[in-house]
Amino acid sequence: MGVSIGKDPGARPVPWLRPPGRVPWALALPAALAAAFALLPLVYLCVRALEQGPGHAWDIVTTERAAQLLGHSIALAAVVVTACLVLGISLAWLTTRTNLPWARGWAVLVTLPLAVPSYVAAFAWLSAVPELSGFTGSALSLTLVSFPYVHLPVAAALRRTDPAQEETARSLGLGTLRTFWRVTLPQLRPAAAGGAVLVALYVLSDFGAVSLMRYDTFTRGIYTSYRASFDRTPAAALSVVLVLLTVALVAAEARTRGRAGYARTGTGTARPADPTSLGKWRAPALGWCAAVSAAAVAFPLATLGYWLAVGNSATWDPARLTETATSTLGVAAAGAALTTVLALPIGVIAARHRGRTAHLLEQAAYAGHALPGITIALSLVFFAVRYAHPLYQELPLLVGAYAVLFLPVAVAATRAAVLQAPPVLEDVARSLGRGPWRVLREITVPLAAPGVAAGAALTFVVCMKELPATLLLRPTGMDTLATRLWTETGTASYAAAAPYAAALILLAAIPSYLLGRHRT
């Protein structure tokens, strides 16, 4: 069985990277369609930003205030990403590679924060510790809701990487820590970097947490621009800056991936690694897991309980709650399905091909991901009323918006899953005369299926929590749990909001729970 260690990029020829530029049409065509769809908001932004001439747009983005907001956003993203890497990697390692007690339970528990919308987390922290408002509170609440983006792919990678490499390293005399540093960590690089990019883009696009925490970021500036000046040009010009930042981030991440292979041959030999004994670190490790779970899961839930206890606006309307929950599940499932289907060809190409085409396709999928929901929503309003009027304010358009918003989430999951499936098998199938479609269907997708399914579950969760685009694009009269939550908190009826928030968190917890349990 062939083994490759991704430690020394470029030092020796890597046998299974295809030469650039040979993306089969069967993959390239659907990928290009998906990418074009994801790029729609950018076309809209250019139309709006340049409406009053490029000079005007330039003046908007070069003000001192724009620079200040950009600085705030970048600082916040840097801190949250760092914190998420520490949390995500440490928890993933503890729950998959050590003899930590109740490891599987912790693995599930630390995935659940995915179900908590950032505005609920921020509200919970703010009402408990008002002094947190500002940078600290924003960084804290965003870290606690987004570290699973790193934890999940890293944990999956840890389970899938062949422990033989680490055993070999240790048998050659490396200690636990150095083995982790020199053998394990490099293997985790694609998973961790992919997660980190998602976290960074999530932070850049977040409005809920930063607005509650009163920290001025770029996205908040864009919202203020819509809300206070009713002028779409500055908002569009500022949004273009976010897109450029995204492209730079994704390019940087692509560089960190290096040229190493991360797969092992064969799929099913998921031999568990011999757990590292924690020894005297057992108690601190348990404390760490408990503290993170308490802050990220127990605390927001307790706050909801408190909302229910105070106030008498709690008009229980189980029929409405059920109806709202059902439509939320339906629309989120549709969003996850479409996003996954669109992400599949891009994810496969990103994992299997290098060169300009592959690179551009992946860039395109990510380009709009840091944009605030309102910008994406307005761009789809723009296109739908002009070119697809029958779809306007109908479910398909909302589902399409979810796909544009969350395509990178599914692309990242697909790419990571395909990267870990050995390409040798595909080459063998091709050499035996199978066409690219059959290889995709019979070899690549089945091998990557668990990871792709995990990506779909993750997309499902983020679709459920989405608010700004849902507000603008939903069919008139339709409610999701997130929009109901928005309505109730709008009149400060926190007690009435609590059931919707609780239902949202509990329903989103189911796929999160499956993700946490997910063994591949």
Place this chain on the structure above:
Amino acid sequence: MRRSSVRRLAVPVIALGLLAPALAACSDEPADLVIYSGRNEDLVEPLLEKLEKELDANVEVRYGDSAELAAQILEEGDKTEAGLFFSQDAGALGALSKEGALTALPQPTLDKVEEAYRGGEGDWVGVSGRVRVLAYNPGKVPTPPDSVHQLTEPEWKGKIGFAPNNASFQAFVTGMRVLEGDDAAREWLKGFKANSPKTYESNTDILEAVDSGEVSAGLINHYYWYEKAAEEGEDKLTAKLHFLPGGDPGGLVNVAGVGLLKGADTKQADYAQQAADYLLGEEAQTYFAEETKEYPLAAGVAPADGLPALDSLEAPRINLGELDSLKETLAMLQEAGLV
């Protein structure tokens, strides 16, 4: 998860997910009137249901944030779905009027409310009034000040809460600019900023902070106090309200209002017109007085018990149609470092 089970599940799940919206899209019946409401669903849904009965038409309501809905309407242009825009504040209506998205209202409709509470172009009309007030904590402030100008004095340092991103606060600053001139407004903002006021995201947050004593006083709209009193019980509220006398800019009366959209087809336009008249009629005006604790503006309806009469307020005399220079206000707020 076993690979085979994933595969078996994946196909039907994806197929269902992709088909469901297509199926759902087929089961629509067309609406006679679509209202875009920037007003909160919890506040106005019962009223709009009465309106639907009164009009004997199929009325659909789309709820959202006033400014975001205004942006959506501008993006929709002449293909807008909506016949009527029900805005939370005059600013969003003014913006639509400026972009030419609204159609003129007939004079009899306009004449139902005082001239001060309608758009300068006669293309939108206020339906309910909200008053800017000072919420204060009596434990910290035994006698509240009578003017926002006192809030720039040193004794208020760090003790005031405000919501710079809130449309109502920005309308107040615009009102001050109209009443006292740009220089006076700039001077006030400078002094206010120097007093390190505490920033909040919404009126609700400010009221909560005043109530808990986190700040001594805050600038809010009057009805937030009444909503909180209804939610938690009046006796549990520490905060009190002070209506600023003497035409002080801090006592601005703003409105929620409606405008008819130019892009609507003629059938919708007719229903939209009827809806506007209904909202200015006795039933709707009584609803605003009793349910949302706002000031009724038409049909001779009196405000709710406990609220001082609108004409006893000594509110500043200002034409709300002049409150459309939000962009300049925002620039001024940015210059002062408040947003």
